[in-house]
Amino acid sequence: MQSTAHDFKENVGTALSDPNLQDSLAKLKVGFSERRRQAAERLPEFEVLRDRARDIKNHALANLDFYLEEFERKVTALGGHVHWAPTAADARRIIGDLCKSAGARTVAKSKSMVAEEIALNEHLEQLGIAPIETDLGEYIIQLRHEPPSHIIAPAVHLTKDQVADTFHEHHAPLGFTRRLTERNDLVAEARYVLRQKFLEADVGLTGANFLVAETGSSMLVTNEGNADLSNTLPKMHIVLASIEKVIPTLEDAAVLLRVLARSATGQESSAYTTLNTGPKRSGDLDGPSQYHVVLLDNGRSAVLGTEMQDMLRCIRCGACMNHCPVYGAIGGHAYGWVYPGPIGAVLTPQLIGMEEAGDLPNASTFCGRCESVCPVRIPLPGLMRHWREREFERHLTPRPVRQGLALWSFLVRRPKLYRRVTQLANRLLAMFGRAEGRYHTLPLAGGWTRFRDFPAPPAGGTFHAQWARHGGARIRP
């Protein structure tokens, strides 16, 4: 996927002036967080499960090579194939070759953020293979030629009316000429159109929520059942997953599932939880005859053993973005690449480079709400701060910020000089702001006063000046 993360500030302007997006975000902010809160409250051991989920992922990451090889052994023993893709280009090539070998004309895809990451659809189209998105949200944005704006609700930026228009435009040639307005009618129409495509597909491609090393299974959770049709009807099933998805055992998966759906949508469990364990066996009534797993690295192994490793614990529930006030203000597209919100702000610089995505870890107030809801306790603000440190070290921090910091730091490290400067500033701000008590504009503070007044300090001097003047006596101003 082509990144626009570099144009973050322009993207923000576009997002803030988009009334449809702002309508959609207003609903998202209330809905997801309230449902997650209720789900967490209904489960007394939820906080303990979060600790266990964190520990399971930490253990898997600390032994990643072992569990990946174990997973490969199991898949191979089942008659499946594991393909190692160091880069996005490798993954595209492997999947393209597999599809060609199956003589595929269409590929039924269930939602996969890793497929977005490697820009798989564009690649398949270039090969003359039609990728069909079967997740309702992905289907909608595929029709609209838009990227997803959320990792679990890819079309969350759209209003119902926009979806109605899109379906009307694209389904009319198929004979559905009436513009539908009711939610259930829209879903039913999409279901009918998509059902035909499942039956025609030559290859089914899914992502994976977890890869279970002990059984060689890939595990998928959905609410629509589309993944089950994608992986059982076609003759070839390709699982595309990044390497950090591997966990040791089914028991571990059970723990992670208990925090995943609750954190994501507030459900106890998603409607469908599916384990795919190898190709169709003799005697099985259905299933793919060929089963392939493509394991993508794409920069992840470089994070292992660094201060950034915690980001690899992510189980892609979306809770961080659902609770992020910045995401809530600007939506997912403004982040400019595949993964938005707080997890996007730490993953994106790793996957496509700090030079391209440097704004993302900076566009946070460090309010900490993401960390407080993360089911695997990723210290997201801390990781964003590490990115800021790396940017600062490499002189990528914007020059005005660096210069301002340098001057401020020079003063702070000289307390006596600092006192004189701040006393002067305090006196001037108090004097010129006396009549109104605040400023409507202030030199060098345009970022502030464009949108807010700036409070003037009261007369009488700084705290330290007053304290010293009265010999440390306890006076009231």
Next chain:
Amino acid sequence: MVTDVSASTSHHSAPPRRVALFVTCLVDLFRPAVGFAAVKLLEEAGCTVEVPPLQVCCGQPAYNSGDRVSARAIAAQVIAAFEGFEAVVVPSGSCGGMLAHHYPSLFDDDPAMKAKAENLAGRSHELMSFLVDVLGVDKVSASYRGIATYHDSCSGLRELGIKAQPRQLLESVEGLRISEMKTPEVCCGFGGTFCVKYPEISNAMVSEKTADIVSTGADTLLAGDLGCLMNMAGKLQREGSRIQVRHVAEVLADMGDIAPIGEPEGKR
């Protein structure tokens, strides 16, 4: 004002009595009354308050901008300035969190300094938490006529667990009623340098916050962090709101008669 601490502190073993006030750079420069309110509350709870003269800023602007070298130098300066005090009290959750949580992580490669940072972290307290959790204060005698809404500043809430303490103390303020926001725990959009680096996003966030504040019907907005208060006050005033904005310590210290943040003096 008489603070009733005698009964409620009995189960605490000798709470610290000689405390140092970390004024914070924003209080020093823009709102000295918060510092004096803190001194008053601490003294009336039986503490002797000192204000070490070499304190300046906790270093968050550098720390959060990725300038680790400056952040370490400033932290070392703060650690030295507050050596020897039983407790260091900060009228800000954000600066308090910096001392109590983040300083030790700045010295991972320097065991001697890390030990000192951890020692300071163990002695550092946000003002509301110190009064209620450490000193056992459960009421104040102050009066304030009005309806207030209380914003939970992010660092205080999530790093230090400041939530019930200010509300408990506010309950004892005569004449004051609290009307809660729908989302008092959502960030106001200040975020230190964030508000000037990404002014449009910050504005969207603070606009949502002020809408929530206004919908409570309160005539006063209270919080425990001056940065957030200046942000919300500035937005409310730009929107033409008459809601008064004050630091919670001022109301608790019965100093609710001074001019609100951003309003001219001599006018309530």
